[in-house]
Amino acid sequence: MKVRPLAITRNALSLGGGAAMLLLAACSFGPTGTPPAMPEPSHYGAQAQPEHTVAAQGVTQRFVAGAQPVPQWWRLYQSDALDALVDEGLRNSPTLDAADKHLAAAREQLRAQMGSSLLPTIDAGGQVSRQRALAIPEIGPNTFLYNVFVGQVQAQYTFDLFGAVRYANASLAKRVDLQAYQFDAARRALAANIVSAAINAAMLDAQVATTERLVALANEQAGDTQRRYALGAVSHSDMLSAQQSAASLAAGLPVLRQQALATRHALAVLLGRTPDAAPPTLDLTQLHLPDEVPVVVPSELLRARPDILAAEAALQAAAADVGVATAQMFPSLTLNASMGQGGFSWPAAVSGAGALWSIGASLSQPIFHGGALVAQRRAALDTYDATASQYKQTVLSAFQNVADTLAALEHDAQSLDAANAAALAAQRGFEETSARYRLGAVPVTAARASEQQYRNARLDEIRYTGARLADTAALFQAMGNPPPAPAIPRVSGR
Template sequence: MAILAFPRHLRLTLLAGTTLTLAACSFGPNGEPPAMPQPAHYGAEAQPTQTVPAQGVTQQFVVGAKPVPEWWKLYQSEALNALVDEGLRNSPTLAATDKSLAAAREQLRAQIGSSMLPTIDLGGQATRNRALAIPEAGPNTFLYNIFVGQLQAHYTFDLFGAARLADAALAARVNVQAYQFDAARRALAANIVTAAITSAALRAQIDTTERLVTLANDQARDTQRRYVLGAVSHADQLSAQQSAASLSASLPGLKQQWLTTRHALAVLLGRTPDAAPDDLELAQLHVPEQVPVVVPSELLRTRPDIQAADAALKAAAADVGVATAQMFPSLSLSASMGQGGFSWPVALSGAGAIWSIGASLSQPLFHGGALFAQRRAAVDTYDATVSQYKQTVLTAFQNVADTLAALQHDAQALDAANIAARSAQGIFDETSGRYRLGALPIASTRSSEQQFRNAQLDEIRYTSARLTDTAALFQAMGNPPLEAERSASAASASTTASATPGVPTANVGASN
C-alpha cells in the first residue's frame, strides 16, 4: 500500500534502480553447452573414403555432407518405402509421443498466460443472511440480503525474473520433448527398415537351410543303404545321420527368429501380429552407394539426442535462476470494481458502486535454510546435466565410429563371402555336369551343393548386416540442420511464448 503513496519522481527512481539491478544480476548459468573435443575422425583409426567393393558396390563415405531426411528411399524399394510410411502414420507409440508433446505445448501456453499477464475474473454473489440483532434496538434477529457483482484483477510484477525463468525452463523442457519425438520418429523408421531387412534375410536363410536339410537327409538315406550293403562302416552311417539331425535342429530356431521379427514388424506398423506384411525380396534391396558422414562439430546440431540434451541443459540453467529469484522481493497489485447492496435496486444504482485497489510487497527473511538448499540443489542438478550432455555427445561419437567401422568390415566380409559363394557355385555346376555325364556319383554332387549352400548362407548373413548397418549409419547422422531450423521457425509462429518478451520459444513445431 505504501509504495502507491510515493511521489511520482520517487517511484520512477525506484523503477529505474530496479531495472539497473536486473540488468546487472546474473541469477544462474547461461545454459550454453560446454565445449566438446572435436576429433579429427570418429574412430580409433582414420576412416577411409570408401569401402572395398562387395557384390559390385563400393560404398563411399561423403565427409561433410548433410544427413538425408528420408534415407530409406535410397534402398530403391517401393515396398520398403510403403512400410516406413505406414509405420510413421499408424504407430501407436509415435502417436502417444506426439500427443504428449501437444499436451506439453498447451501447458507451456497456460503457464505463460498465467505468469506473464494479469488475471481478470468476473464474479457475482447473492446471499440471504440471518444474524443476531441488538435487543435494545428491536427484534432478536435480523434478516437481510446481499447482492454483489465484481470485476477483479491481479498482477504480480516479475521484478527479478522468477516467472520469466520458470517459463524459460518449461519452454526448454518442451524442446526436450520435441527433440525426443523427432528421435522416436527416426528410430521408428530405422527399426522398420531393420526389421524388414532382417525378416527378408531370415526367410532366405530358411529356404537355403531347408535345402541343406533335404540334401543331408538324402545323404543319410544313401549312407544307410550302403551300410546295409556293407559298403560303409557303422560310424559313417551314424555320422551322416548326426549331420542330418543337426541341420534339422537348427531350422526351428531360424523359423522362430523369422516369426518373431515379422510379429515385431507388424506391431511397428500399427498392425496385429497376424497381419504381418509379406517379406521383401533381399535381392531387390539396393545398398546405398553414397553415405553422408557429418563432421563431429556439425553432429552436435544434427543429432536429436544431443539437441535434447542441450535443451535439458538450458532448462536446468533456468531452474537455477528461478531458485535464486525466489530469494528476492515480490510485488503484487490487485484491483476490483463492481456493484453491491442489500437489495437489487440499490446494488444496481450509483450508490452501490464499490471498488478497491492495493499492492503487496513481500521479502523472504527466514525459511529455515530451505531457499538456499533449493538453490544448491538446482546448481547440483545443472552440473549433473552438464555431465549428461558431455556423455550424450561422446556416446554419439562412439555410435558413429562403431557404424563406420561396421560398414568397412561388412564390405570386407561380404566380398570374401561372395567370392566363396561364386567359387562354390562354380564347383557345384561343374560337378553337376560331370554327374549328368556319368563321371561322378550323386554323392559328389550333393557334397558340392552342400558347400555351395553353406557359402550362400554366409553371403546372405553378410548382405543383411551391410544393409542394416547402413541404416544404422544414416540414423546416427541425425537431421539436416536446415530442417531443424525450419522446425524452430515454425515453432516460433505457433506458440504463445513467441509473443512474450524474454521467454525462449519452445520447439513445438518439430512434429510432422
Template structure:
C-alpha cells in the first residue's frame, strides 16, 4: 500500500509541470474559442410600413354604433379579454387559465426542463466529489507443491474521490448555452399556449353565444313557416289556394326546419369544446353568454412590425432556437480540440481495521489526463457539419416565422375591417326589414292586411337578423384574434436565463 503511495508522489511534480505547460499552450486557443460558434443574432428582417397590401385605416366604419380604432404603435394588452366588459367572460378565462390540464402539463414540463438545465450546468461547470467505501473477504488459491497455501484475508477501503474537467474550449458551456436556449424557447411556447388558450376560450364563448342566438331566431322562423304551410294547406282544401302553393309552403317549412339539427350540433360541439378548455367534463359545459351584453372593444392595439418581433412568443421561440443552434455548432467545434481533466482521491485501506486506522493505511493519488481526438471515422466532423446545417435551417425558419407573423396580423386586420363593413350593411338591412315588419304588423292589427303578410315580413326580418348575428359574431371573434396576434407585453415572459441556473452559461472570451 505504501509502495503505491510513494510511486504516486514521484509522479506529482512531472504531472504538475505537464499541467502548467498544457494550460500555457491552451490559453491562446481558449481565447479563440469564442469564434467557434456562428453569430447567434437574429437576421435583419424588413420593417414594412404597414402589414397588408394596403395601409389599414385609422378606424373602421361605424357598425351598431361602434367604430373600432386601430391604435398603431400601442403595446400589446395582457388581459385583453377584459375589454369585452363581461364579468362572465372574464370568469371563464380565469377558470381556464387556472384549471386547464394542457396548460398545467406545459407548466410542469417547463419546470422539469429548468431543473434539467440546472443539473447539466452543475455537472459540467463544477467538480464532482464522491465518497466510497468497500469491505471484501477474499480467498486466494495456492499452487500445489510450489505455491503458498490457500489464504483467506479481508480488505477494507474508504476513499473520497474528486474529478474536474477543464472546459478549455467551451464545449461544456456551449452545450449549456444550447440547453438554456431550449428551455427559454419552451418558456416562450408556454406563453404562446397561455395566450392561445385565452383566445380559444373567448372565441369559443362568443361562438356558442352567437349560435344560441341564431338557433332562437331560426326556431321562430320554423314556427312562422309551419304556420304558413298549415294555412296554405287549409286554403288548398277549400280551393282558395292551389296544390302547388301548398307544396311550396310545406317545402319552405321543412327546409328551414332541416337547418336546425346541424346548427344545434355545432352549438353542442362548441360548448363541449369550451368545457374541456376550462378543465371541465362536457356535461358541465358553461351557460351561454348573453350575446347582446358583449361589448365590442372600441380600440385595438396594432404593434409596429419592429416591436412585433419582441412581443410574439412564436418569433421569440424561433430566435431562441437560432441561438441554441449556434451554440450547438460551437459545442461540436470544441469537441475537435483537446480536453483536460484532473482526478484526485484520498482515503484509508488495509487488510484489517488496525491497519486502516493507522498511518500505514493512508491512500492518495493525484492525476491529470489530456485527450486530443485523432481519428473517429469522421464522426466529429460530420457532427459539426450537421450542427452547421441545423443552424442554417434555424436562420431560415426564423425568417419564415417572422413573415408568417406579419401575414397573420395583416389577415386579421383585413378581416376585422371587413367584418365592420359587413356588419354595418347587415345591420342596416336588418333595421329596414324590422321597420317593414312593424308597419305590416300594424296594418294587420287594423285589418288592412291579412295575417300572412305580417308573417312574411317577420320572416324577412329574421333572415336579415341572422345575417347580423353572424357578422357581429365574426367581429367579436376577429377582435379577439387581433389581440392574440399582437403577442404579449415585453415584461410578461419569464426566461430560464433569469434563474440562477441559467446565468452566465455562454462562453466568454
C-alpha cells in the first residue's frame, strides 16, 4: 500500500507531539529546586551597624558596607608567624585531608553512575563446560556426555523515557556539590580556628605573665604583713587576710597555665602536629588589628557563605529525588542484544555454523506495588519541604551570626577603649607612686598597691585586646567567600 506524503507528515507531527508531551511530563515531575525567597534586611542586627567603631588603643575599625569577602583574610593581621601557622594547618590537617578524599570519592562515584546510566553497557563472556544428560528411554538407556563452548558479547541500554536516570544523576551531582561546599566551609573554619587558637594562646600567655607578677606582689605583701605582725604593728587578722589574698590569687594561676597549655595543644592538633610539638606562642602586641572589615549585603551573603550554598545544593538534590520517585511510576524500556559463537566442540564453535545472536526489547510498567511507589513519592515531597525549611533556618542562622559578630566588634572596641584608659591611668599612677617611693615620700606598701592596681587593669586590657582580635577573625569568617566570577563566553569565528 502506498502512503501519501500528507499522511507521512501527519504521522511525523503526531510522533513529534507525543515526544514533546513526554519531555514536558519529564520536566514537571519534580519541584524546580529554587530556594525559597528570603527577606533582605537593610541591616543585620536589631540596630544598624555604625560606620566605624570607637578608637580603642588608637585603632578605629571601619565597616565597609557592600564590600566583597576577603579570601585570605588572616594575612591582614600582618604577622608572618600567623600566616605560616594557617598555611601549615591547611596543608597538613588530617581532618581536612579526609574531607578532601571523601569529596574525591564522591566525584568518582558520580562519574561511575553517569557512565553506567547514560551509555549502553557492553560485557563479554565465555563458557566452557562438560555436561552429562540423562538417558531418554525411547532412544536408549545410555546417558549422553558432551562439551559446550560459548563466547558472546552482550549489550544493554535502558531508555530514559521519563527522566528517572536524569533526575538520579542530578540528585547525585548536587550531593557532590554539597560535599564540595562543606569542604570549603571546613577549610575556612580550620583557618578561623587556627587564628582564634593562636590569639587565645597569646592572650593567655600575657595573662599568665601579668598574674605571676600579681602573685609575687601579693606574696611580698603577705611577707611584709607577717613581719609587721611580729613587731606588733598590725593585727593577727590583718596578717591572715594578706596571706589569704596571696593564696587565693596563687590558686588561679595554675588554671590560667592549664588553659594556655590546652590552647597550645589544640593549636598543635589543628596544624596536624602532636601536642608535644606545639608551636611557640605569638606575641599579642605583634598582631596588627585590621582597620577595615567587609560587611557583605544580605543578598550577596546567600552566594558567599558555603553553608548556605550547601543548603541550596541539598534542596536541589531533594527536588531531583522527587523527580526520581515520580518517574519510577511510569514505563521503562530496555533493549538487549548479544552475539557470539557456540557449539558442542571447539571447531564447531568457531565455525560459521556456531554463530549466535539475539536482540530484544522489554517494556515494564508498574501496576500494583501495594502503594509503595505513591508513598515513596510523598516521602520525597515531604523531604523536599523539610529541606526547604532547613535552608531557611541556615540563612537565618547566617544572618544572626553576622549580626552577633558585628555587635561584638562594636562592643569590644568600647570595652577595650575603657580598659585601655583605665590601664593608662593606673600606669601613670604607678609610675608617680614609684617615683615618690624612690624619694622616700611613701612607703613600699603604697608602691606595691599601686602596681597591683595597674596589673589588674592590665589584665582587663589584655582580655579585651584578645577578644577584639578574635571577634574580627569571626567576622571575616562569617562573611564567607567571594562568589566566583562569571565565565566569559569565547567567541569563535567561522
